[in-house]
Amino acid sequence: MRDPRYDILFTPMRIGPVTAKNRFFQVPHCNGMGHAMPLAHAAMREAKAEGGWAVISTEECEIHPSGDVSPYVEARLWDDRDIPALALMCDKVHAHGALAAVELTHNGPTASNLYSREVLIAPSHQPSKYGYPAQARAMDRRDIANYRRWHRDAALRGMRAGMDIVYVYAAHDLSLAMHFLQRRRNHRTDEYGGTLENRVRLLREVLEDTKEAVGHRCAVAIRFATEELLGPAGVERAEAQDIVGMLAEIPDLWDVNVAAWYNDSVPSRFAPEGAQEPFIDFVKKTTSKPVVGVGRFTSPDTMVSQIRRGVIDFIGAARPSIADPFLPKKIEEGRIDDIRECIGCNICVSGDNTITPIRCTQNPTMGEEWRRDWHPETIAPAKSAAKVLVIGSGPAGLEAARALGQRGYEVHLAEARRELGGRVTREARLPGLAEWARVRDWRLGQIRKMQNVATYLDSALTAQDVLDFGAEHVIVATGCHWRRDGVGRSHGEPIPGFIDNAAVFTPDDIMDGRMPDGPVAIYDDDYFYTGSTIAEALRRAGREVVYVTPDDTVASWSANTLEYRHIQWRMAELGIEQIVSHDIRAFADGALDLRQVWNGRRRRLDCAAVVAITSRLPDDALYHALAAREAEWADTGLRTATRIGDALAPGLIAHAVYAGHRIARELDEAPTGEVPFKRHFHTPRESDLLRPDA
Numbered sequence: 001m002r003d004p005r006y007d008i009l010f011t012p013m014r015i016g017p018v019t020a021k022n023r024f025f026q027v028p029h030c031n032g033m034g035h036a037m038p039l040a041h042a043a044m045r046e047a048k049a050e051g052g053w054a055v056i057s058t059e060e061c062e063i064h065p066s067g068d069v070s071p072y073v074e075a076r077l078w079d080d081r082d083i084p085a086l087a088l089m090c091d092k093v094h095a096h097g098a099l100a101a102v103e104l105t106h107n108g109p110t111a112s113n114l115y116s117r118e119v120l121i122a123p124s125h126q127p128s129k130y131g132y133p134a135q136a137r138a139m140d141r142r143d144i145a146n147y148r149r150w151h152r153d154a155a156l157r158g159m160r161a162g163m164d165i166v167y168v169y170a171a172h173d174l175s176l177a178m179h180f181l182q183r184r185r186n187h188r189t190d191e192y193g194g195t196l197e198n199r200v201r202l203l204r205e206v207l208e209d210t211k212e213a214v215g216h217r218c219a220v221a222i223r224f225a226t227e228e229l230l231g232p233a234g235v236e237r238a239e240a241q242d243i244v245g246m247l248a249e250i251p252d253l254w255d256v257n258v259a260a261w262y263n264d265s266v267p268s269r270f271a272p273e274g275a276q277e278p279f280i281d282f283v284k285k286t287t288s289k290p291v292v293g294v295g296r297f298t299s300p301d302t303m304v305s306q307i308r309r310g311v312i313d314f315i316g317a318a319r320p321s322i323a324d325p326f327l328p329k330k331i332e333e334g335r336i337d338d339i340r341e342c343i344g345c346n347i348c349v350s351g352d353n354t355i356t357p358i359r360c361t362q363n364p365t366m367g368e369e370w371r372r373d374w375h376p377e378t379i380a381p382a383k384s385a386a387k388v389l390v391i392g393s394g395p396a397g398l399e400a401a402r403a404l405g406q407r408g409y410e411v412h413l414a415e416a417r418r419e420l421g422g423r424v425t426r427e428a429r430l431p432g433l434a435e436w437a438r439v440r441d442w443r444l445g446q447i448r449k450m451q452n453v454a455t456y457l458d459s460a461l462t463a464q465d466v467l468d469f470g471a472e473h474v475i476v477a478t479g480c481h482w483r484r485d486g487v488g489r490s491h492g493e494p495i496p497g498f499i500d501n502a503a504v505f506t507p508d509d510i511m512d513g514r515m516p517d518g519p520v521a522i523y524d525d526d527y528f529y530t531g532s533t534i535a536e537a538l539r540r541a542g543r544e545v546v547y548v549t550p551d552d553t554v555a556s557w558s559a560n561t562l563e564y565r566h567i568q569w570r571m572a573e574l575g576i577e578q579i580v581s582h583d584i585r586a587f588a589d590g591a592l593d594l595r596q597v598w599n600g601r602r603r604r605l606d607c608a609a610v611v612a613i614t615s616r617l618p619d620d621a622l623y624h625a626l627a628a629r630e631a632e633w634a635d636t637g638l639r640t641a642t643r644i645g646d647a648l649a650p651g652l653i654a655h656a657v658y659a660g661h662r663i664a665r666e667l668d669e670a671p672t673g674e675v676p677f678k679r680h681f682h683t684p685r686e687s688d689l690l691r692p693d694a
């Protein structure tokens with residue numbers, strides 16, 4: 001039963017002409033599926049509606065080809081033929097009593113028009129934001145009138161699709177309505193530029209247009225950035241206060257946050273739960289309309305506190321709803337311990353940035369609701385009474401054991417170490433990564449409630465142990481280790497001076513507490529988070545640290561998880577020197593021989609130790625020993641032995657969790673064929689080939 005302290009989270013609230021059944025509001029979030037994969041998109045949104053969210057929003061929704069954000073795949077309402085895809089989502093969301101919302105946008109100079117080939121438009125002449133070799137032209141009065149018309153038409157289409165809430169988007173530095181507010185983008189001298197009143201004019205007009213067009217049936221929401229953290233070059237809190245004051249009662253709802261996206265969806269490494277409060281807390285004092293705010297909220301106590309203290313009315317969430325689509329239901333049913341808390345790793349964000357369907361470290365079903373029919377909470381019951389031995393309790397083994405346990409199998413989980421969790425337990429000790437232990441904690445919490453899953457610590461199994469155990473299925477999830485020889489992306493052969501050198505360390509050493517004396521060089525040939533976290537750990541332990549990478553920038557893949565800027569700021573704050581575009585040729589006599597990758601110039605870097613962050617090797621000896629004895633399997637009852645996760649191929653924690661989940665889903669199930677999931681086919685129909693006006 002629900003704890004009465006959380007009752008307030010379940011009180012309905014009116015938003016203009018519609019009513020939300022509770023205070024859980026899935027704010028707009030990208031997903032890499034958008035208009036290209038409408039069935040997958042609708043099923044993903046449906047999972048959240050089923051999980052109890054009162055409002056389910058789309059991602060940003062393009063209103064016109066001149067604001068085309070290709071190659072990113074978002075929602076689209078360019079013309080009437082885009083309506084059915086979103087109607088699909090509305091129907092699925094409504095089936096569970098939730099409201100559907102659409103976030104309309106025209107991204108002006110932050111669009112690309114790579115697909116439409118239209119000329120970009122902006123408040124004033126300016127380069128396109130994302131480095132496309134083109135400029136946006138200044139909009140004239142006719143362009144402004146057109147933009148208002150496109151927005152109104154898209155709002156009407158949204159209403160026809162079945163949307164209950166239509167957003168005007170002025171956040172994340174991503175939409176014309178916001179670009180007109182920004183002094184750095186708006187240099188106009190007409191009634192749309194100059195004074196704040198003039199810069200706000202277009203936003204006010206678009207809000208009023210939208211209300212006039214659809215306000216009788218739909219609530220009109222504004223998504224508004226209250227701070228850009230750019231100083232006077234951006235919208236600052238003081239100016240935002242004036243803007244909210246000027247528009248306070250026009251929209252039916254204020255959804256407020258910090259811009260740009262990297263300041264909004266900040267990874268847990270750089271910001272705790274509820275970090276936006278100081279930037280948005282004034283809004284509720286300025287308007288009588290309901291306010292939505294985000295903050296990677298997973299704790300119901302924090303949620304209640306925000307509402308009781310008058311900070312927000314709705315618990316806005318993107319990531320917490322991705323990690324656990326059933327978060328509201330679990331609070332409602334008094335199952336707080338069952339909440340699968342977001343760890344703030346931003347792998348979900350990387351889906352949008354790599355233009356691929358969203359995935360989540362904590363929730364392996366995210367993005368698989370339609371194409372694999374994976375439900376976030378339910379799973380098919382066991383098809384046999386088989387006994388399964390899972391070896392290794394990292395994210396892969398833990399998830400396999402949990403999900404097999406949920407199916408009802410008899411599961412035995414053996415771990416060599418004296419602690420469970422494998423890499424997540426160890427990585428969570430690195431600076432800022434403590435929340436990553438939630439990957440372990442949620443799974444352990446679930447497993448401990450199951451009678452049919454046993455765990456064994458301090459149990460380094462051999463092939464003989466496994467054969468003696470008498471399981472029918474063995475899942476080998478024994479993980480991997482970092483290489484010490486320098487082999488990786490830049491080196492196919494060991495780096496001279498690395499092998500048998502006690503001054504060469506790996507991330508495993510640091511995580512196990514074996515710290516080098518300084519000065520230390522970090523050699524990052526991996527390009528994601530490990531290099532900068534190890535550098536930070538050593539710096540905080542008082543070592544002098546120089547970060548060396550053959551890549552042209554620091555942690556380049558972290559741009560996909562919005563970590564890149566935060567990593568740069570953190571390294572600057574800690575005084576970690578960076579040497580980019582330099583490879584190591586050799587390590588000898590207390591110095592690295594570095595080579596500039598483009599011009600070949602050599603440089604000596606004195607250091608007492610090197611941490612090699614290059615690549616990893618699977619710990620698969622047990623698997624191979626078992627495979628070598630396959631002839632003996634039948635006698636012991638063993639039918640299958642499968643390696644998964646890092647023991648198969650080292651990857652992200654998300655990959656390991658996914659592998660564990662997948663094997664649990666597929667055990668005893670019929671093979672699914674060459675392509676293991678449903679696909680979207682785009683078979684053109686004659687009507688699709690016509691221009692909308694033809």
Ligand code: ADP
Binds near residue numbers: 396
């Ligand atoms: P993954 O990311 O694939 O889950 P991890 O490295 O996180 O991999 O976890 C692998 C776990 O397997 C580690 O905790 C390790 O101690 C354990 N392990 C490795 N070999 C054995 C073995 N022979 N018997 C039991 N546990 C093992």
Ligand code: SF4
Binds near residue numbers: 319320322343344345
């Ligand atoms: Fe949270 Fe990571 Fe899942 Fe995103 S991928 S929702 S940040 S756990």
